[in-house]
Amino acid sequence: MQLGLIGLGKMGGFMAERIRLGGHQVVGFDFNAEAVSKLAASGNVGASSLEDMVSKLQAPRAVWMMVPSGNPVDETIAKLEKLLSPGDIIIDGGNSNYKDTQRRHKEVSAKGFAYVDCGTSGGVWGLKEGYSMMIGGDKEPVEHLRPIWEALAPAPDKGWGHVGPSGAGHFVKMVHNGIEYGMMQAYAEGFSIFQAKEELNLNLPQISRIWQYGSVVRSWLLDLTADALEKNPTLEGLEAYVVDSGEGRWTVFEAIDLNVSAPVITESLIRRIRSREQNNFTDRMLAIQRNAFGGHAVKKD
Known part of the structure; x- marks a missing residue:
């Protein structure tokens, strides 16, 4: 053919x-x-x-x-x-x-x-x-x-x-990508917790390899994550900037239109958007509010 x-x-x-x-x-x-x-x-x-x-x-x-x-x-x-x-x-x-x-x-x-x-x-x-x-x-x-x-x-x-019928293929792929956002975010957060627990000196590539076999969280996405960590376990040289190509947004919009609660996919999208903000204004607003009502210390440039 x-x-x-x-x-x-x-x-x-x-x-x-x-x-x-x-x-x-x-x-x-x-x-x-x-x-x-x-x-x-x-x-x-x-x-x-x-x-x-x-x-x-x-x-x-x-x-x-x-x-x-x-x-x-x-x-x-x-x-x-x-x-x-x-x-x-x-x-x-x-x-x-x-x-x-x-x-x-x-x-x-x-x-x-x-x-x-x-x-x-x-x-x-x-x-x-x-x-x-x-x-x-x-x-x-x-x-x-x-x-x-x-x-x-x-x-x-x-x-x-x-x-x-027409549109169903792209609709299913849209939700597929929304789910992918959530899975990626969960892996990222889990490994961030490992990285922060410095006293245990955890080996992130080793953990990802262990999970590849027998674990309920094993997946092809985990396989790709394990390969990436093997090559660059500290993520050296990478900027914390994550793009989105649209499908996650469309999934969230559709969930709202259908009155379906989708907090994980929604939050994973918000996290991607937040990763692109330079000198995050939202967090600076939170800091100054805490200082205003409780006298809590703020960090300045």
């Missing part, structure tokens, strides 16, 4: 290679010519433009977008609509907001194209481990793409599934 792939960054490149290893062909385009050349050298097919990519695909065409959420997705769809034919499939494999996905599905379907959303997890490890894919959209195009799902997944019958 052929697949057009737009976006050959690290994850897109690894996905293309896994699809090739699964016996299928990727025709890929990226504005980075070096990435296109690398794709072609690996045995897939490089394209110099969207027009070139579409011309090399056999009908019915399937084009997978790995582009940033928001306007880049809409802009790419607008370009593809001029090149594709009715019955062709557009797949959004990025982290789009599910409400945008539902809108796009409606707009694209009215023009005769199929639209599938695939929440994709696995990152740079997907080439080796396989990708977890949460798929939304109409049944027929999702089933047509089964060979691609099976090639990308950890196993043909594991790690992927059609979870619901």
Whole structure:
């Protein structure tokens, strides 16, 4: 089976290679010519433009977008609509907001194209481990793409599934990432407690390795944490600045809209935001309030 792939960054490149290893062909385009050349050298097919990519695909065409959420997705769809034919499939494999996905599905379907959303997890490890894919959209195009799902997944019958109608794939991936925020925060807080207990001289890499086997808190995330601590146990040279790509925020907003209590995910998001504040004004306000009502000492620059 052929697949057009737009976006050959690290994850897109690894996905293309896994699809090739699964016996299928990727025709890929990226504005980075070096990435296109690398794709072609690996045995897939490089394209110099969207027009070139579409011309090399056999009908019915399937084009997978790995582009940033928001306007880049809409802009790419607008370009593809001029090149594709009715019955062709557009797949959004990025982290789009599910409400945008539902809108796009409606707009694209009215023009005769199929639209599938695939929440994709696995990152740079997907080439080796396989990708977890949460798929939304109409049944027929999702089933047509089964060979691609099976090639990308950890196993043909594991790690992927059609979870619901349009938007469902991105909705499930959104909550997946919200849960990830909470798990990461819990690990970070636990190891911070270990680090603070100086009198015990705890070996953080050793503890993380112990937990990898038999413990109820073992996970792939713990495996990655253990590897990171092994390389840099004191986190030397790292700034306490954590970004978020949006999914955690969307999960919190959705929880509020649905009247669902989600304090762990919410607090983990707040902690990420707080990590970016220089000379935190909130904490300075707390200090001056304590000084005002109780005469408690404050530290000054």
